Amino acid sequence: MPDVWNRPNPEFPGVQNSWVDRNRKVPRPLQAEVRPFNREGHRALAPLTRNSPLYRRSYAHKHFQPSLRDDPNYGLAGRVFKLRREVGHRGYGGVATHNEAFVPSNRGYGVVHRNQQVWGHGERRRTMFGDEFRVGFNRLVSGHSVRCFFTDNICLDKKLGEGGNGTVLRCYFRDSPHPYAIKLSRHDVHAASLETECENLEALSRLAPDCIVPFIGRVYDRRHIEQEDVERYHGRRVAPPPIASIVLQYMPHGDFGSLTSLLSRSYAFSDRGTPHPEVARFYIVDILMKLYGIHQAGYFHGDVKPANMMMTPxxxxxxADFGTARVDFRDNWSEGVAGTFCLMAPELFTYVFEGFQDYAGPRTYADLWSVGVILHWLIFGYSPYNGSAEEEIYRDLNAFVREQRWPEIDPSDLLARHKWEALRFIKKLLVWSPYSRPTWNDIINDSYVHDQWIMMKTGTLRAPLVHHNGRWMPTPEWDSLL
Incomplete structure (x- = not known):
């Protein structure tokens, strides 16, 4: 039997971290660890005993846990066990799985992702049926207690997306069947960017929690934490350990870019595939409300685009994606930029090309420029300027502002009034000088924004589309416009 079964359990001193009593060679009683469920999903009152046929069958199969998935009386628990087997839950060691993105390792119960072992094994822990996972620890960082995890607490699953400074995958905690999202640094050179993003998320989780994708915690390599403890024990000063990754709430309903694609395919109101202007107005006001929250917290985003906006049900x-975000004060105004060029404000191109005097001023105005470009695309179906490279994009941006190439609206169009009102607001945002763009007080009191802002803030206006039964469905309030 492998040594991992006989290791002392650090949480319960004097208790072997094993499901097997070495003297009696039979499974330990599970009354304290596992309680089965009945058909309605409630915990059964009767404990599971050694004399139970269900218990004996699980021991015969050498799972060392009751095989509730085979019993029709324990449907909910059966689905939990089945899900954990499908994702390679390490409570089952080397159980085979059909998921090609994750294959359990036979090398010390490690984790293998795409035929490459990325994380090693950890101590086995008793499985509970609670909704909250029982892994992780609290750590004091910059005067605040943050939730942290070890790499061996997490099982990786399929890849969700990839950006400039990291890769996002779906993951599972060993003590929870619920999926989460984890962001891994692509290269060592991006480790500092991941550290900065983690600090931004921790601060915004306290200051503007309703505006960002919920942040779960940091992930460390266990060896680094143990080494830090040893150094402190000997009285040596040590640098903070590096972050391996960050864990976020899993957002299964996609980003705003995928939702706009659905709107153009199924709910278009023009030949260009644009939605109804009032639908576009709702989402733009919603984006502005979230940006207002982080700006009031003292931060700018730095890369506002549809792919960095996740949708709730x-x-x-x-x-999402706060790798380019910073506190908006003078010391950060001289830093370079790493945003998306087709949505970047003109003043930030001074960091891209040589020969310009670098812009040193507030960066929140650049976020508003990006919102103006997104609104232009939603209303008229195309971006106000284009290009395949930085120089071409900047040249076309200059021509757009200098020549005032605003779209022409046909007065006979039934939606002309809505488009004129949207174009008026776009012109307020797409101004060359950042100091000439509107303040938040001007935006909130603008006729294009104010009424929608109040109704959305008070919860009297629902979204045009909600996710129901695995698909996006129009709400009754918007059914006539979709």
Missing amino acids: EGRVLL
């Missing part, structure tokens, strides 16, 4: 937007 209620059809609302949450901001």
Whole structure:
């Protein structure tokens, strides 16, 4: 029997971290660890005993846990066990799985992702049926207690997306069947960017929690934490350990870019595939409300685009990817930029090309420029300027502002009034000088924003689309416009 079964359990001193009593060679009683469920999903009152045929069958199969998935009386628990087997839950060691993105390792119960072992094994822990996972620890960082995890607490699953400074995958905690999202640094050079993003998320989780994708915690390599403890024990000063990754709430309903693609395919109101202007107005006001939250917290985003906005089941937007975000004060105004060029404000191109005097001023105005470009695309179906490279994009941006190439609206169009009102607001945002763009007080009191802002803030206006039964469905309030 492998040594991992006989290791002392650090949480329960004097208790072997094993499901097997070495003297009696039979499974230990599970009354304290596992309680089965009945058909309605409630915990059964009767404990599971050694004399139970269900218990004996699980021991015969050498799972060392009751095989509740085979019993029709324990449907909910059976589905939990089945899900954990499908994702390679390490409570089952080397159980085979059909998921090609994750294959359990036979090398010390490690984790293998795409034929490459990325994380090693950890101590086995008793499985509970609670909704909250029982892994992790609290750590004091910059005067605040944050939730942290070890790499061996997490099982990786399929890849969700990839950006400039990291890769996002779906993952599972060993003590929870619920999926989460984890962001891994692509290269060592991006480790500092991941550290900065983690600090931004921790601060915004306290200051503007309703505006961002919920942050779960940091992930460390266990060896680094143990080494830090040894160094402190000997009285040596040590640097903070590096972050391996960050864990976020899993957002299964996609980003705003995928939702706009659905709107153009199924709910278009023009030949260009644009939605109804009032639908576009709702989402733009929702984006502005989230940006207002982080700006009031003292931060700018730095890369506002549809791919960095995740959708909730209620059809609302949450901001994501804060790798380019910073506190908006003078010391950060001289830093370079790493945003998306086709949505970047003109003043930030001074960091891209040589020969310009670098812009040193507030960066929140650049976020508003990006919102103006997104609104232009939603209303008229195309971006106000284009290009395949930085130089071409900047040249076309200059021509757009200098020549005032605003779209022409046909007065006979039934939606002309809505488009004129949207174009008026776009012109307020797409101004060359950042100091000439509107303040938040001007935006909130603008006729294009104010009424929608109040109704959305008070919850009297629902989103045009909500996620129901695995698909996006129009709400009754918006059914006539979709």
